[in-house]
Amino acid sequence: MIAFDTLTPLALAGFLGVVLYVGAYAMLAFGAIRGNGYVYPALNLVASLLVLAGLADAFNWPAAALQIGWAAISVFGIVRIYLQNSRLNFSEEEQTLIAYGLPRMSKPTARNLLNRGVWVNAEPGTILTAEGECVTHLHFMLHGSAAVKSGGAEIAEIKRGFVGEMNVMEAAPASATVTVAEPSRIFTVSGTTLRSLAESDADFASSLSVHLARSTKEKLIEANRKLSAPARTPDHVD
Numbered sequence: 001m002i003a004f005d006t007l008t009p010l011a012l013a014g015f016l017g018v019v020l021y022v023g024a025y026a027m028l029a030f031g032a033i034r035g036n037g038y039v040y041p042a043l044n045l046v047a048s049l050l051v052l053a054g055l056a057d058a059f060n061w062p063a064a065a066l067q068i069g070w071a072a073i074s075v076f077g078i079v080r081i082y083l084q085n086s087r088l089n090f091s092e093e094e095q096t097l098i099a100y101g102l103p104r105m106s107k108p109t110a111r112n113l114l115n116r117g118v119w120v121n122a123e124p125g126t127i128l129t130a131e132g133e134c135v136t137h138l139h140f141m142l143h144g145s146a147a148v149k150s151g152g153a154e155i156a157e158i159k160r161g162f163v164g165e166m167n168v169m170e171a172a173p174a175s176a177t178v179t180v181a182e183p184s185r186i187f188t189v190s191g192t193t194l195r196s197l198a199e200s201d202a203d204f205a206s207s208l209s210v211h212l213a214r215s216t217k218e219k220l221i222e223a224n225r226k227l228s229a230p231a232r233t234p235d236h237v238d
């Protein structure tokens, strides 16, 4: 049994390092953190330094060498991610799309996604999704507006945000008809492309699904808000 109350501060630091090592690995295995982000190498760096400090009381070279090697690899990982991110360029439009639609997606993943789609200027009347027909593309409306109709009734307006996010990954029937209402700037990527990216890149798959689910959630909250709002009183007529 370990008597924690008799441990020196350095030995306690060593135990904390072990907790961080195991915690970081568990979070990675359970999908709570990404392997290609800053968090995993940063946790490993701190863990290795703490365990190294813990060795001061009972130093042995093999264990110390392992921690030094681990710390060096972690620093290398952090620097590599930093250089990778700093080399990526995003246009102003892309930056706005990321800020609104993909805020938590890693920059390399977002770059990869944006490289696979096109920006289009859509005229009023352009149909983005047709109710009941399979959704073939995911759109992100940056500027302009689109009308959302279901069963012939207008149910919402989209000024900025995703269109087709609910069914594009399954190529399932669209839940509504979305028609461009005023000249719009739209980013479009095909569902086939998204599915093949998702199959080859688990991080992309989980990150995209988080963002698409977030968009759907916001739309549901907005729809609930509208439904629960008191019916508007008709204009007064003299």
Ligand SMILES: Nc1ncnc2c1ncn2[C@@H]1O[C@@H]2COP(=O)(O)O[C@H]2[C@H]1O
Binding pocket: 129, 135, 148, 155, 156, 157, 158, 162, 163, 164, 165, 166, 167, 168, 173, 174, 175, 176, 177, 178, 219, 223
């Ligand atoms: N209530 C709503 N508010 C805003 N957008 C909607 C609403 N209902 C459906 N949509 C959009 O219309 C799209 C039709 O295709 P999807 O079902 O894939 O995804 C849907 C959403 O992007």
